[in-house]
Every structure is written in C-alpha cells, then in structure tokens.
Amino acid sequence: MTNGAPARGRTMEAAPSSGDPLIDVREMTKVYGEGDTAVRALRGVSLRVQAGEFVAIMGPSGSGKSTFMHLLGCLDRPTSGSYRLAGQEVSRLSGDELAAVRNRRIGFVFQSFNLLARTTAQENVELPLLYAGVPRDMRVQRARALLRQVGLGDRLGHRPSELSGGQQQRVAIARALANGAPLLMADEPTGNLDSASSVEIMTFVRELNRSEGITVVLVTHDVSIAAWSKRVVTFRDGLIIDDRPSAEAVPPQVRDGVLGTAPAPEARP
Amino acid sequence: MSLVNLLRIAWQALRRNITRSILTMLGIIIGVGAVITSMAIGAGAQAAVLAQIESLGANLVVVIPGAISSGGVSLGTGSRTTLKLPDVDAIASTVPDVAGAAPYSQTSAQVVAGGMNWYTAIGGTTPSYTTVRSWSVAQGRFFTRAEVDQAAKVAVLGNTVQQNLFPEGGAVGSIVIVKNVPFRVIGVLAPKGQSGFGRDQDDIVMVPITTLLDRLTGQAWVQNIFVSAATPEAVPAVVDATERLLRLRHHLTAAQPDDFTIRNIADVQQVRLATSQTQALLLAGIAVVSLVVGGIGNMNIMLVSVTERTREIGLRMAVGARGRDILLQFLVEALTLACLGGLIGIAIGVGTAQGSSALGHWPVIVSPFSILLGFISSLLVGVVFGFYPAQRAAALDPIVALRYE
Numbered sequence: 001m002t003n004g005a006p007a008r009g010r011t012m013e014a015a016p017s018s019g020d021p022l023i024d025v026r027e028m029t030k031v032y033g034e035g036d037t038a039v040r041a042l043r044g045v046s047l048r049v050q051a052g053e054f055v056a057i058m059g060p061s062g063s064g065k066s067t068f069m070h071l072l073g074c075l076d077r078p079t080s081g082s083y084r085l086a087g088q089e090v091s092r093l094s095g096d097e098l099a100a101v102r103n104r105r106i107g108f109v110f111q112s113f114n115l116l117a118r119t120t121a122q123e124n125v126e127l128p129l130l131y132a133g134v135p136r137d138m139r140v141q142r143a144r145a146l147l148r149q150v151g152l153g154d155r156l157g158h159r160p161s162e163l164s165g166g167q168q169q170r171v172a173i174a175r176a177l178a179n180g181a182p183l184l185m186a187d188e189p190t191g192n193l194d195s196a197s198s199v200e201i202m203t204f205v206r207e208l209n210r211s212e213g214i215t216v217v218l219v220t221h222d223v224s225i226a227a228w229s230k231r232v233v234t235f236r237d238g239l240i241i242d243d244r245p246s247a248e249a250v251p252p253q254v255r256d257g258v259l260g261t262a263p264a265p266e267a268r269p
Numbered sequence: 270m271s272l273v274n275l276l277r278i279a280w281q282a283l284r285r286n287i288t289r290s291i292l293t294m295l296g297i298i299i300g301v302g303a304v305i306t307s308m309a310i311g312a313g314a315q316a317a318v319l320a321q322i323e324s325l326g327a328n329l330v331v332v333i334p335g336a337i338s339s340g341g342v343s344l345g346t347g348s349r350t351t352l353k354l355p356d357v358d359a360i361a362s363t364v365p366d367v368a369g370a371a372p373y374s375q376t377s378a379q380v381v382a383g384g385m386n387w388y389t390a391i392g393g394t395t396p397s398y399t400t401v402r403s404w405s406v407a408q409g410r411f412f413t414r415a416e417v418d419q420a421a422k423v424a425v426l427g428n429t430v431q432q433n434l435f436p437e438g439g440a441v442g443s444i445v446i447v448k449n450v451p452f453r454v455i456g457v458l459a460p461k462g463q464s465g466f467g468r469d470q471d472d473i474v475m476v477p478i479t480t481l482l483d484r485l486t487g488q489a490w491v492q493n494i495f496v497s498a499a500t501p502e503a504v505p506a507v508v509d510a511t512e513r514l515l516r517l518r519h520h521l522t523a524a525q526p527d528d529f530t531i532r533n534i535a536d537v538q539q540v541r542l543a544t545s546q547t548q549a550l551l552l553a554g555i556a557v558v559s560l561v562v563g564g565i566g567n568m569n570i571m572l573v574s575v576t577e578r579t580r581e582i583g584l585r586m587a588v589g590a591r592g593r594d595i596l597l598q599f600l601v602e603a604l605t606l607a608c609l610g611g612l613i614g615i616a617i618g619v620g621t622a623q624g625s626s627a628l629g630h631w632p633v634i635v636s637p638f639s640i641l642l643g644f645i646s647s648l649l650v651g652v653v654f655g656f657y658p659a660q661r662a663a664a665l666d667p668i669v670a671l672r673y674e
Contacts, residue, residue: 075667075668075671102586128588130274
C-alpha cells in the first residue's frame with residue numbers, strides 16, 4: 001500500500017541546488033470561515049528558505065505564525081498562493097498526497113513531544129518508517145541507529161513515562177529524522193523543558209543543522225530560543241513584518257547570554 | 270501499509286490498553302456466548318421432542334371407542350364397547366398403506382414377584398405392538414401370535430417394573446403374580462423414557478391381549494387400536510380408510526355418527542415440534558438482540574477510544590499516515606477485538622451450554638453451525654460497528670487532532 005513515489009523515505013533527499021530554494025512560498029493566504037465571520041490568518045506571505053538554513057519564526061499569538069507553520073508542514077492547504085517544497089508544488093495536493101509529503105520530506109518536533117504512550121522509544125522512532133513501508137529489519141536498524149545518534153542508545157526499550165522531558169524530546173527528534181527528511185519543523189520544541197534541557201535540545205538541533213545540513217524551521221515566542229537560529233522571521237497580523245539575520249534580530253545581551261551557556265557544538269558526541 | 274504492519278499497529282494499540290480492550294470485547298463475548306447457548310438449548314429441546322415422537326411410533330393413528338349417548342346424557346369418549354379384536358385384524362389386512370395394527374387395553378394391578386411387589390399398569394396387546402410403537406425388547410423376547418391365540422400366561426416387563434421387582438436382575442424365566450394369576454416373564458422391554466405427556470412409559474407389564482381380556486379385566490372389547498401408516502403422507506388416507514372400514518364393520522347407517530374416534534397422534538406431535546422450533550427461534554432472536562446490543566456497546570467504547578486517542582491519530586497523520594491508514598488501523602483493531610471476543614464468547618457459550626446440561630439436565634446440542642454462526646456474526650459486528658468510529662478517526666483534521674487536549 002505504499003504509494004509509487006520514488007524513494008519514499010528511504011534515502012536522504014538530495015539538497016536542491018543553491019538557486020532552487022527548499023521552501024518557496026509566494027503570496028500565501030489562509031482564511032478560516034466564510035463571510036462576515038471569516039478570519040484572515042495569513043494575508044499574503046512570501047518566504048524563501050534555502051536548504052541548510054536555520055530559521056526562527058517569531059510573533060505574538062494570533063500573528064499567523066502557527067497557521068504558517070501548519071501550512072509549511074503540509075498539515076493544511078492555503079486558501080491561495082503557491083508553496084513549492086523542494087521543487088514540488090504542494091499547495092493543491094490531496095490529503096493523501098500531503099501525507100506522503102509529510103512522511104518523506106518533513107520531520108516534526110512538537111512542544112508536547114507527542115510520543116505514543118506505553119510504546120517504547122524504538123517503536124516511536126519506527127512509526128514514520130512504518131508508514132513509509134520500510135521492511136521490519138531495516139526499521140529496527142534505522143531506529144536504533146537514530147536513538148544512538150541522539151544519545152539514547154541505552155534507552156531503546158524505555159517508554160515515554162520512563163524518560164525525562166529532554167530525553168523524550170530527543171526521541172521525538174530521532175523520530176523526525178527517521179525518514180531522512182531534509183526539513184525539520186519544530187513548534188516550540190523547548191516549551192515544556194527546563195532551561196538545561198532546552199540548551200541540550202537546541203544544541204542538538206543546531207548540530208543537525210550544521211553537520212547534516214538539515215534545514216530547520218523553528219516556531220517560538222522566546223527570543224532566547226530564536227537566538228540559536230541564523231535567521232529570524234517575525235509575523236504580525238498575518239504578515240511578515242521583519243526578516244533578518246538573528247545576529248541583528250536578537251539583542252546582543254540575549255545572544256551572548258544564551259550562546260555563552262551552551263557547550264560548543266563540537267563537544268557533543 | 271502492509272497487512273502485517275496493520276495487524277502489528279492494531280495489536281500494539283490493543284496491548285497498550287488491556288482494560289479498554291477487554292471492556293470493548295465484553296459485549297461481543299456476551300452476545301456470541303448467548304447465541305451459542307440459546308441455539309444449543311433450542312436444538313436440544315427440538316431433539317427431545319423429536320425423540321418423543323420417535324418413541325411414540327412412526328406415523329401413529331389411534332382408534333378409541335366413541336361415547337355412549339343415551340337420552341341426551343353422554344358418558345364421554347371411550348365408553349363404548351364396540352371395538353373388537355377382529356376389527357384390528359381387519360384394519361391390518363384390508364386398509365392400504367398400513368404398516369401394522371395392534372390392539373391395546375390396559376388395567377392396573379399389584380404385581381408380585383417373590384418378596385417384591387409393585388403397583389403398575391398391565392397392558393394387553395399383540396406382537397404388532399412392537400413395530401407399531403417402535404419398541405424393542407432388551408432381554409428375552411416378546412410374546413408371539415401363537416401365545417396371543419392361546420391366551421398364554423406370559424409377560425414382558427417394562428424397564429421400571431423390572432428394576433423394582435428384580436433389582437438383582439434375573440427377571441426372564443421368573444414368575445410374577447397379577448391378580449392371583451401367575452405369569453412367566455419371557456422378556457424385558459428396552460427403556461423408552463417419558464412419554465410426550467410426562468408419563469413413565471417403562472412402568473408397565475405387557476401381556477397378550479387375550480390373556481388380559483379373559484383373565485384380568487373380563488372385558489370383551491379393546492380400549493385402543495394403534496395403527497401405523499407406512500409413510501407420513503399416507504396418514505390421512507389411512508385415517509379415512511380405517512373410518513370407512515369400521516363404520517362398515519359396525520353396521521352404521523349414513524345417519525348414525527361414528528361409534529369410535531380416530532386420532533392422528535403424529536399431527537399433535539408435529540404441532541409440538543413446531544412449537545419447540547418457534548421457541549428455539551425466539552431464543553436465537555433474543556441472542557441476536559444481545560449481540561447487536563453488544564455491538565453497539567463495542568461501538569461506544571471505540572468512539573470513546575477514538576476521542577481519547579485524538580492526539581495519537583494527529584501524530585500518526587503528521588508522520589505520514591493517510592486517512593485510509595487510520596481507517597484501516599481502527600477497523601483492524603475493531604476486527605481483532607471482535608475476533609478475540611468471538612472466540613472467547615464461543616468458549617463461554619459452549620461451556621454454559623454444557624454446564625446447564627450437566628447441572629439442569631437440559632438436553633443441549635452444540636452444533637458446529639452455531640459456532641460458525643457465532644464467529645461470523647462477531648466479525649460482522651466488528652466490521653459494522655467498528656466502521657463508524659474508524660471513519661470518524663480517519664476524518665480528523667491533523668492540526669485539530671494534534672492540538673486536542
């Protein structure tokens with residue numbers, strides 16, 4: 001029952017050439033409801049993200065950043081506008097086709113981890129591989145390798161309730177990487193973590209971005225988390241009002257404070 | 270998604286919440302158990318009625334004397350004395366499609382054998398009785414035509430009488446005394462059990478009809494003539510022909526009513542059979558209702574389960590599950606539960622049926638058909654009542670599902 005798309009999930013997507021952005025959104029709008037009660041959550045947003053970028057999306061609640069995140073994550077379709085993901089127009093795909101795109105190209109990390117309860121870490125990481133139709137022995141092999149990569153090689157059989165918040169989020173990151181997706185979408189990934197675990201998770205995410213070339217789009221309202229990114233996009237009232245390198249967007253004292261406490265990326269195993 | 274993976278996902282999900290899984294199965298377990306048990310009891314009751322019909326004798330017609338009516342006072346059926354032994358031979362020899370005809374008269378007496386005695390019924394008949402009533406001899410032999418003609422003092426004991434008079438055995442060859450007449454026991458009848466009306470048919474002593482009439486009752490007429498038709502279809506024709514023959518032999522004019530009554534016992538028993546079939550159907554109907562109620566309970570818990578697992582569904586969708594993957598997962602879960610519940614229900618149903626047979630002495634028959642029916646209906650319940658919750662799950666919006674608290 002796997003669909004016929006080539007190389008679904010098995011291999012790392014080749015990064016598009018530098019002229020072809022990984023994310024290319026043009027004049028995207030999203031309207032909820034109809035008539036007088038219609039809510040225009042996005043009012044014409046355009047954004048390009050090259051492969052290998054690390055982008056933080058900021059904005060107050062109601063600014064449209066969550067809606068934009070859902071559209072980038074192919075969890076929903078825009079009302080109008082175009083969205084090309086890795087060269088493929090995805091804004092008009094059917095629900096099943098979107099599911100395939102999510103499975104193959106996007107890894108999700110959520111604020112509340114969203115691990116399956118009473119299910120081992122390994123089985124949680126296997127989940128996207130299961131839906132990609134990867135054979136059992138390959139699934140097991142890949143899940144174990146990923147859990148080792150996130151430093152949980154000795155916790156394969158642990159259930160979420162037996163893991164700390166930081167460990168749970170690392171399982172979630174391993175799951176997001178399972179199908180070799182080129183894009184990691186993180187929605188407030190440190191929202192439920194203490195500051196030490198937050199630093200640990202963000203260090204790991206930055207490492208993925210730097211050494212594996214995985215494109216990271218991070219939604220946060222916390223400027224100290226945005227400081228880890230290289231580019232900060234700010235939303236307000238359904239529009240992008242600011243888009244600049246994080247070096248300019250984040251006040252120097254925050255930046256120094258955050259990055260000063262972080263271990264050097266190279267120090268991670 | 271391959272079937273193996275679907276089964277694996279469903280199995281993991283079921284194992285994750287054992288309590289919920291068992292609760293979901295409960296309705297189906299009870300429903301299937303009820304179907305199996307009620308069908309076993311219904312089939313057992315039918316078989317019991319059939320066995321009674323069998324014990325009565327095949328295609329049986331009974332002729333009894335009519336009522337004496339004099340000056341407007343009727344003495345009731347059986348009070349006439351017009352049925353005679355030659356009528357029996359005439360029926361047997363001239364009515365077409367008759368397998369046999371046997372007279373039967375009865376009295377009651379104390380039967381004494383050595384130090385034992387027993388009050389029982391004494392039946393008088395001819396050897397045809399064994400074929401007409403489908404009754405065989407367990408020990409010794411039945412009396413012969415010659416013994417009937419000679420009014421021999423021989424007796425065949427019913428099983429109950431034999432047990433009471435000869436608890437140690439050795440009945441055949443002994444002498445029993447009935448109303449001061451010594452009879453030689455020449456055989457013991459096979460047990461026949463209760464009649465359709467609850468009488469112990471084995472509580473009887475059979476003697477030649479001539480001996481009974483001459484030495485025990487002093488009557489010159491017979492109380493019953495049992496006629497057995499060759500086939501069930503021939504019964505009405507046999508009834509008509511017998512009626513015509515007896516009217517002729519009794520010299521009745523067209524204006525005179527019958528001086529006898531002919532009863533088609535097989536018909537009466539057929540009605541009882543139909544009644545027991547209706548009862549079995551009713552029982553099965555109630556069981557099906559309980560299965561449907563069980564299915565609805567199953568659906569309710571599945572719906573709760575879908576709501577409870579909304580975030581799980583959202584997450585599965587986020588990592589690439591399509592709507593039909595979710596639909597199939599929940600359908601397979603429902604089917605797995607129905608399948609397991611069906612198997613447990615079959616075990617419980619068979620156990621209950623056997624238990625009620627052992628404890629309540631009810632006749633039960635567990636047929637392979639009822640087991641198959643129970644299993645298939647549990648699967649049907651699983652699909653039918655699992656589909657709606659599964660569809661609800663598959664139709665969830667991933668964003669809404671992920672945010673569900």
